[in-house]
Amino acid sequence: MKIFWSALFVLMTAALPLSAADLSGNEIVQRSLETFYYSGGDLRARVNMKLINPQGQVREREMTMLRLNLGQSGDQRYYLYFHAPADVKGTAFLVWKYPGKDSDRWIYIPAVKLVKRIAADDKRSSFVGSDFTYEDVSGRNVEDETHTLLRQEALGGRPVYVVESRPKGVADYARRLSWIDRERWLPLKEEYFDGHNEPLRTFTADKVEQKNDHWTVMLRTMRNLQNGHRTEVVFRDVEYGVGLKQEIFSERYLRDAPAQWVR
């Protein structure tokens, strides 16, 4: 029902000349988070991540990502299986995401056949050495920040809202600007700033495609402007609504990857 009203709302707003008063920053960010992190009931994708240091040297990670929404609660499950680099093949990563509190994460280390639960700060810990934090990969909560709609403009030929978000609690950034597609609701660009208002990181959605009727960012880049490091992520074989079962997202399958989905 929520989706329906939202869709209706989008239809209306897309059809009418918009004034900023029509949507609050909060609502825009809420819609954007839903589209970016929750599209479809489930998702399966092959993800290639390139970590590029300032000298242009590259480390690659190749993984299968499985994602499942648990109803409308906002609870989510992620399963990540690493195919490459060869010496870490079989390493797998499980996330149970709860809105409003820190996620649970487990890792399986095949060389020592150990599953460990990782207790780490989502907001500042790097995801597999990339420029993305855990939070960037699995999403933050709309309540974590206060959002203000600054303006509407065009970005790369797309109509966008520009929203400023400031974290309510402690975070590694002081301010974030988001350029959110007014029709597709995906963030096309994000800029993070530190306390001196110096740019920290920049996210860009470099290629957006529609997959199973869902607008999906197929190529994205996160640049660390302070150390010159960047991470490029390519999504391939994106499928929504493939029928993932909740049981896959468990310690058993962490140790023994579900062959049906991980190939």
Add this chain to the structure above:
Amino acid sequence: MAAPFRKPLPHFFRPGRDSLDMQLRSLTQFSLARPRLIFALVLLITLAFLAQLPKIQTNTNPKNMLPPTSEVRVWNDSVDRTFALYEDTIVVGIVHPASVLNTATLEKVRDITAGILRIKGVAGRDVSSFTTIDNVTAAGPDLKVAPLVTKIPKNEAELQALRQHLFENPLFVDRIISRDEKTTAIYVPLEKGANGKEAADRIREILAGYQGEEQYYVAGDPVARDTFGAEMFKLMGIFSPIAGMIMFIVIYAMFRSLAPAATMMLVAMVAIIWTMGLGIGLGFPIHIMSSMAPVFLMAIATDSIHIFNEFSFRLRESKDKRTAIIETMAAVSRPVRYTALATAAGFAVLLFMQSVPVKVFGGLIVFGTLVLRLLSFSLIPAILTFVREEKIVQEEIVANRTLQHLGAWGARRPKTAVAISAVMIALALFGMSHIAVNNNMVAWFKPGSEIRNADAVINRALGGTSLGYVVVSTSEPEAIKQPQTLRYIEGLQRHLEQLPVVGKTSSVADYVKRINRVLHDDDPRFDTVPDEADTIAQYLFLFSMSAKPSDLDNVVDYPFQQANVWVQLKSWDAAAMASVIQSMQEYQRAYPANLELRPAGIAYFNFVWNHEVLWDMVKGFVLALAVVLLILIFNFRSLKWALVGYVPLLFTILIIYGAVGFAGKDFDMPISVLSCLSLGMAVDFSIHFISRLRQRLAETGVDAKHDLAALREALVWTAARPGKGIMRNAILFAAAFSVMLFAPLTPYITVGAFIVAMMLFSALFTLLYLPALIVLMRGWLFTTGVTK
């Protein structure tokens, strides 16, 4: 009796035969004829150079003593890039008399860290402190990744838990906690180009806000370096004028007249403005070396005291000012010209050095010296025409009796003099054998100074403030993850740690061992490098998922082909890194492997800099010795006289370096620079003495070879009259530079002491030993012209 002697040497003393002499003579006459034009010209040129001064740029970073293209800097920069390292890190030490592990101190550490993170220029993401450093711990099935202190412990149990975390993790001990737990540290890396002194000052401001039992110390290379740079400029600003004032007062006391004092200061100021204006106008930043140029030029300017000295005698003799000026210039032009040439040559040698700031310094002093001489023959005579005669010299004109006795003693007891000098030379050579070539920037600050204290305290308690690296390179990517490579690195660390100067080492092997232990429920038996490469790879992968990626980047390169071993040293001595390199090579020889080991880091830079620049200077010194000898030969048109004139110079240098050796003072950068200076200046006195002696002999027509009494008389005259100029020059020089003995930075004290000693010694040796040598060798020296 005079004629046969004079004949072979006519062009020496007859002005007009030497074209340069003639030019200078006509310059002097022109200046006497058109003094106002000379003033106007000098004023115009001075204004032109003055206009350049506001463009001043400073560069106080001693790193620039080697060009950015030098091998060591290119290599160090590439290591910094490969391992995402910071060039500069400030270390803040916090010491509590009992233990820093108490609630109040930890709260202060938290708040100070938060304050430091807000400082501009600080690389906040990589500041290491209790509240920012990542700690990976095992808690049952959980792997906990969090800053070491997230919540300040409030009770004994919580403090005990923190204590346990700290001391079970070898990555923390000797880094952020001392073994006696009285000291902790905050490591503050700086962004490229940030000013270390400014950041340190901000940090000190923050620290000043915290009262209590804790003591705070701010140390690290950037602090020492940039503080030194800032102090240096302050000192130059204060000491140059004070030295000038003292010289003014001393000259006034010597001549009881303002005119010579004011003239000499004016000439010195003009030369300084032209020289600094040239350097700045050409776009050279003012560096440690070139900042000393004004004081050096002021010293070199004192050579014109010979003009005033001679003038005071001539004026009394001829009573006509114009004649006295022309006669004075004729008498002193040759020695003054050649002393200028010798000084310029001594510094010109610096132009052949590798280091750009040294070249610039050498070039500027050469220019300044030539300007000074030009002014001696133009501006000084021009000024003298304007001064009423009675104002010029009011002192009683008497040749100095002490100097007469000094010269006479040397002339009468030449063998005793030579014997004493032989003993002194032997002692000096023994002392010189104890000289160690070394450089230590922290030692540039006085014992008891804040920077030196901070360094000592932190070095005593923790792993060390001086950082070197050993880069281990393998032949192919991924090879670092091989167990045998990590074990080799581990062995290297243990080997290096046997050196007393090495406080701590860390490497990727330490991280792997740490993860192995944490994954195995903190079982100490797993504090080892695993046997499988895949296990190591997966541990490092896990590490990159759980900590700041930069922690890993600092110790291993992107393709896992190179590893970086951190070596913390407890001393900034260049010799400390030398011992690390030696130990590294020992290990390589004992355990041959297909791995390349190469030193890097700021400690390595200091080591190379020490070697290259200092030895460069030593080479320059030897070169300058040869050039000065050539100039003497050219000046005297005689190898024999050149060799004799060389003796007081050599003697002075031997005695001073002997004293340096006995005092246990390292041969460091300031001393090496002074060596070149000393050559060009100490030889001045010989040139004056011998030129004027031969002039006197020619004028009086003495047969020096056979008439010993007449030779002695001429020697006594020389010691007393030009000798007075020499002594005045030396005293003036020494007086001005003695100010530096009160400087708060040791290189300035060294420079001051060295110059004071050098001038007094070389003047003394000139007046004492030259007569002795000339008397002893008269048969050899005065062969020409006595064939009849």
